[in-house]
Amino acid sequence: MTTRSLETAPQAQGLRRVAIDPVSRVEGHGKVTILLDAQNHVQQVRLHIVEFRGFEKFIEGRPFWEVPVMVQRLCGICPVSHHLAASKALDHVVGASPVTPSADKIRRLMHYGQVMQSHALHFFHLSSPDLMFGFDSEVNRRNILGVARAHPDIAKKGVLLRKFGQEVIRATAGKRVHGTGSVPGGMNKHVSREDRALLQRDLAQMIAWAQDAIGMAKQLHAQNPALYEGFGSFRSNMLSLVRTDGALDLYDGVLRARDAAGKVLFDGASDQGYLDLIEEEVKPWSYMKFPFLKSLGREHGGYRVGPLARVQNCDVIPSPLAEAQRQEFIDWGNGEPIHAPLAYHWARMVEVLHCVEVIQDLLDDPDILSGELMASGPRRRSGVGVIEAPRGTLIHHYEVGDDDLVTMCNLIVSTTHNNQAMNEAVRSVAREYLDGHELTEGLLNHIEVAIRAYDPCLSCATHALGQMPLDVALIDGDGALIDRVVRSQQGGFRHHLGAKEGPPG
Amino acid sequence: MTAPLLVFGWGNPSRGDDALGPLFVERLRAGLTPDDGVEVLEDYQLQVEHALDLVGRQRVLFVDASLDCRAPFEVMPLRPAQDVGFTTHAMSPQALLQVFCDLQGNQPPPCTLLAIRGDRFELGEALSPTGRAHLAAALAWVPNWLGALAAPLPCGLGRRQNQAAASTLSLDPG
Numbered sequence: 001m002t003t004r005s006l007e008t009a010p011q012a013q014g015l016r017r018v019a020i021d022p023v024s025r026v027e028g029h030g031k032v033t034i035l036l037d038a039q040n041h042v043q044q045v046r047l048h049i050v051e052f053r054g055f056e057k058f059i060e061g062r063p064f065w066e067v068p069v070m071v072q073r074l075c076g077i078c079p080v081s082h083h084l085a086a087s088k089a090l091d092h093v094v095g096a097s098p099v100t101p102s103a104d105k106i107r108r109l110m111h112y113g114q115v116m117q118s119h120a121l122h123f124f125h126l127s128s129p130d131l132m133f134g135f136d137s138e139v140n141r142r143n144i145l146g147v148a149r150a151h152p153d154i155a156k157k158g159v160l161l162r163k164f165g166q167e168v169i170r171a172t173a174g175k176r177v178h179g180t181g182s183v184p185g186g187m188n189k190h191v192s193r194e195d196r197a198l199l200q201r202d203l204a205q206m207i208a209w210a211q212d213a214i215g216m217a218k219q220l221h222a223q224n225p226a227l228y229e230g231f232g233s234f235r236s237n238m239l240s241l242v243r244t245d246g247a248l249d250l251y252d253g254v255l256r257a258r259d260a261a262g263k264v265l266f267d268g269a270s271d272q273g274y275l276d277l278i279e280e281e282v283k284p285w286s287y288m289k290f291p292f293l294k295s296l297g298r299e300h301g302g303y304r305v306g307p308l309a310r311v312q313n314c315d316v317i318p319s320p321l322a323e324a325q326r327q328e329f330i331d332w333g334n335g336e337p338i339h340a341p342l343a344y345h346w347a348r349m350v351e352v353l354h355c356v357e358v359i360q361d362l363l364d365d366p367d368i369l370s371g372e373l374m375a376s377g378p379r380r381r382s383g384v385g386v387i388e389a390p391r392g393t394l395i396h397h398y399e400v401g402d403d404d405l406v407t408m409c410n411l412i413v414s415t416t417h418n419n420q421a422m423n424e425a426v427r428s429v430a431r432e433y434l435d436g437h438e439l440t441e442g443l444l445n446h447i448e449v450a451i452r453a454y455d456p457c458l459s460c461a462t463h464a465l466g467q468m469p470l471d472v473a474l475i476d477g478d479g480a481l482i483d484r485v486v487r488s489q490q491g492g493f494r495h496h497l498g499a500k501e502g503p504p505g
Numbered sequence: 506m507t508a509p510l511l512v513f514g515w516g517n518p519s520r521g522d523d524a525l526g527p528l529f530v531e532r533l534r535a536g537l538t539p540d541d542g543v544e545v546l547e548d549y550q551l552q553v554e555h556a557l558d559l560v561g562r563q564r565v566l567f568v569d570a571s572l573d574c575r576a577p578f579e580v581m582p583l584r585p586a587q588d589v590g591f592t593t594h595a596m597s598p599q600a601l602l603q604v605f606c607d608l609q610g611n612q613p614p615p616c617t618l619l620a621i622r623g624d625r626f627e628l629g630e631a632l633s634p635t636g637r638a639h640l641a642a643a644l645a646w647v648p649n650w651l652g653a654l655a656a657p658l659p660c661g662l663g664r665r666q667n668q669a670a671a672s673t674l675s676l677d678p679g
Contacts, residue, residue, distance in 0.1 A: 058519070058629045072549075073519040079549065117554075125553050155607045163554045 032447060033285075034430050042434055045427035046285055047419075047451070059409040064090055064400045069180055071396070074413075075457055077121070080114035080169055081389035083182055085396040088252070088385030090184035092272070093400050095377025102371035103186035108251045109362045110172035110181065111387065115250055116355035117165025118390035119307075119348045122455050123213060124158020127345055130449045131220050135442075154216070157209045161352070164199070164206050168359060171195035186374040196363050203360050207321070210353040214325050217346040221332065232341040232425040232450040235260035236302060237293060238309035239417065241388050244268065246315035248354065250388040256313055257293055257303065262337045265295060271386035274395055280412070288419050291412060302420035305392025306454070307347035312337055319361075322354035341425045341453040382408075389414050391455060415457040425450040507561035508544035510651065514568035515548050521630035522623025525570040525640055528632065529621065532644055543651060551596040556604040562614045566650055567598045568643075570636075571620035577639035578646070583616040617650065619643060 035044035055074055059067060068086040072079035084107055091097050098104065171191050173179025181187055221228045239257045243249040246256075246267075255269040255277060269277055280289040281298055292301030303309075312330065317323040329346055332338065362368060382399040392414035399408035415422075429450045433443050512533060514526035530547045537543050546558060559565055567583065585606050586599035598618055605613040621643045625633045632640070 054628045070519070073517050077550070077552075121553060155604070159553045159556065159604065159608055162552070163557060166554055 032426055032430075034434065036434075042427065042431045045423060045430050047423045047426050056409040056411055059398075060406050062406055063404050064093060064398065064406055065184055065404070067398065067406060068182055068184065072179070074411075077457070078114060078118050078389050078391075080110055080173065080179070081387055081394050082396070083173070083179060084111055084251070085385040085387045085389070085394050086398075087182040087184060088387060089383040089396045089398050090385070090400075091186075091375075092383025092385075093380050093398065094185045095379055096185040096375035097377070099186045099375050100372045102190065102367045103182075103373050103375070104252075105362055105365055105367050106172050106187045106189075106191060106373075107182055109191070109359060109368060110169055110179075111251050112355040112358045112362070113165045113168025113172070115165075115388075115390050116352050116359070117162040117169070119352045119355070120158050120161035120165065120213075122390070123217075123345055123348055123352075124154060124161070126455060127452050128154065128158070128216075130452060131217075131342075131345060135445045135449050157212065161206060161209055161213075164202055165355075167195075168199060171199060183374075185376055186372075188373065190370060190373070191363075191368045193369060196369065199359070200363050203356065203363070206356045207353065207360070210349065210356050211321070213349040214346070214353060217349045218328070221343070221346060228342045229340050231446075232428045232453070233339050234421075234424040234428050235339050236304045236421055236424065237265065237296065238313050238337070239293070239303045239305050240310040240313045240393055241271070241386060242267075242314050243318070247318040248310060248314040248316070249318075250310075250351075250355075252387070255386070255393075258313055258337070259296075260337065260339065262312070265293065271395075272384045274384060274386065274397075274412075278412070280416075286419075288416055289412075290419050291417055292420070302424075303417070304421035305414055305417040306344060306390075307351050308338065308341075308344045309392065310388060311347045311350055317350070317354050319354050319357035321357055322350055325350045325353060341450055344453045391415060391457065392417050413457055415454070418454050418456070422451065422454050422456060425453065508542050509563040510541075510543045511558060511562045511565045512543060512545045512568065512647075513547070513555065513558065513565065514545070515551055516570050517549055519628060521625040521627055522633055522636035523570050523626050524632055525621040525623050525636055525643075526568045528640060529568045529619075529643060529647075532640070533647060541651070551598060551601050553596070553601070553604050556601055556608055556613075559602075559605050559613050559616070560609065564650075565614055565616040566619055566647070567616060568619045568621065569598075570623035570626075572623065572626075574620040574622050576622040576635070577642035578619060578621045580646075580650075581618050581620070583618050585613065619647075619650075 033044075033046040034042055035046075037043050055071075059070060062070060067090060068083050071082040071086045074082045087107070091099055099107075169179065172187075173181035174189060181189055237257055237259050239255065241249055241253040242256045243253045253271075254267070255271055255274065256267045257265040257277075259265055266277065277294060278291050279294050279298075279301075280291045282289055290302070292298050293303055294301065311317070311326050317326045329338070329343075329350060332343075381401075382397070385396045387394050393412075394414055395410075395412040397408075397410040398406050401407045426447055429446050430443070433446045512530060514528075514530035516523040516526035518524040518527050527547045530545045533543075534545045537545070546555075548555065571579070583598055583602055585602040586597070587603055598616070602613045602616060621636075621639050623633070623636045623639070625636070
């Protein structure tokens with residue numbers, strides 16, 4: 001994957017610009033800009049995602065023990081991932097490396113519950129309407145209502161899988177939201193026997209539903225292999241944590257990267273040295289940085305993270321049902337790494353099954369009910385915590401002064417790691433589906449499908465009611481608006497031909 | 506036993522006036538007793554599983570900050586509707602009601618949205634002075650909803666009028 005072609009069209013002058021601007025909330029929003037040449041061919045695509053602007057400064061100056069709770073306010077979808085990544089980083093500061101077996105297992109239980117519920121939401125609620133009804137289906141059917149009408153049991157399974165994951169979080173973090181269970185050095189509570197029994201009661205059902213979801217994903221790929229292999233596809237490097245023996249591990253491990261052909265670029269790298277492996281590039285047109293693998297440089301060092309990377313980067317999934325499904329997934333690539341963005345959904349469901357299997361094993365482990373919860377050791381001034389969040393690798397890095405206040409905070413979230421990959425996917429889709437003459441609802445649908453495969457984190461800021469339009473403008477080389485379409489969150493679609501009437505209100 | 510009334514506030518406490526929903530819930534909770542039959546819940550965002558929190562309720566009040574409602578707050582009935590989005594990172598209360606319909610196979614309980622006008626939403630900001638005033642006004646209004654609107658509304662609308670009101674009411678307690 002090269003970055004240069006995204007950045008610089010051969011002749012920038014005279015390009016037309018298509019801007020897709022979903023102003024979703026006060027801060028969190030995305031925007032797609034497509035630059036066309038005089039022949040209406042796509043030359044550049046820029047996906048703008050505004051993320052947690054200022055959050056690192058928000059953390060600096062706070063007592064370190066507050067941080068695992070405060071960082072949950074980064075994201076309302078995966079607060080637990082931030083909660084645990086911060087805790088892992090600050091374990092090093094308090095000298096608790098490793099933490100106790102009980103703390104490790106309860107944290108793992110919390111984390112796998114989090115990944116499971118986030119994946120269920122993504123697949124069943126956000127993406128399954130696209131996958132089941134096609135990308136050009138009536139917009140009002142491309143939603144969970146349409147899924148529910150056609151497959152009423154699927155919507156329910158999605159909600160109840162997510163609910164189960166939320167209950168795992170409640171049982172380990174203490175509360176459904178704003179949990180305080182994990183602290184620097186360990187955990188502050190065990191799992192109660194009552195909660196364990198409650199969760200164990202539903203495990204068999206959750207495993208069955210996770211298997212059903214994988215079956216659905218496989219069926220979709222089998223029905224239309226050309227679409228699922230080709231849509232938005234591009235070759236890229238892959239990065240993730242793996243266990244020291246190469247097995248999949250979403251909570252802890254060493255960093256491994258592969259190139260687009262599957263060859264290992266580095267392996268067994270300590271997460272504490274991530275800065276030796278990854279560098280972030282700043283581009284003037286985007287708030288979000290572009291990380292790349294240092295060893296490959298800016299031009300060729302972009303990479304993808306998340307389920308598609310993880311299930312191919314590891315050597316094995318250490319749970320039997322999910323490993324069998326992983327083998328089937330790998331076989332679909334016919335000996336080559338799978339790079340299709342839509343394959344994220346299949347890989348994501350394999351991970352859901354793995355999560356439930358891990359939860360099952362951990363619930364049977366007596367260490368979650370009793371045992372030492374806190375560890376300590378020589379105080380250090382800094383620590384790095386890396387975790388595999390639902391959307392991919394999440395890095396928290398802190399430096400702490402003698403007064404216990406955070407002096408430096410650096411966060412690289414999954415969406416940032418995938419920044420380059422998302423740009424590539426959208427560009428690939430735009431090149432195939434933009435006819436160069438008119439902005440169509442079909443084009444927007446396809447671009448959204450590509451973005452939805454990644455489900456970028458949009459800052460999880462505010463919820464200002466009614467702030468979710470999708471705004472698409474076509475601007476000529478002189479900057480004049482010549483076409484514009486607007487779609488509201490409720491699905492209303494307005495087409496404004498001509499710039500004279502001004503931007504739609 | 507499920508409380509017949511649910512008040513659900515959402516927002517990010519670290520983002521200025523986005524805290525209006527959670528703060529509303531926090532203040533309301535402080536004044537409630539178990540005999541009031543009211544459960545209060547809060548979260549950062551609405552999500553699909555919250556549809557399950559509506560099961561068995563008589564009425565539900567959703568509370569959120571709003572950038573574009575009229576000050577100090579607006580009250581409007583909610584109907585099930587669909588969202589069309591590209592991210593899981595936002596969900597409307599109307600879409601949540603739709604999820605309820607999908608799951609339960611019937612209509613949700615009567616649901617009302619209390620949108621409190623906010624002005625500042627930057628990370629790390631405290632509640633703005635105007636947001637604070639709007640919160641106080643909203644809290645002054647909520648006994649009307651808790652009492653099934655038996656008492657006159659601050660703007661003088663009676664119960665019948667409110668039930669028949671158009672989709673949006675702007676209530677100025679001043």
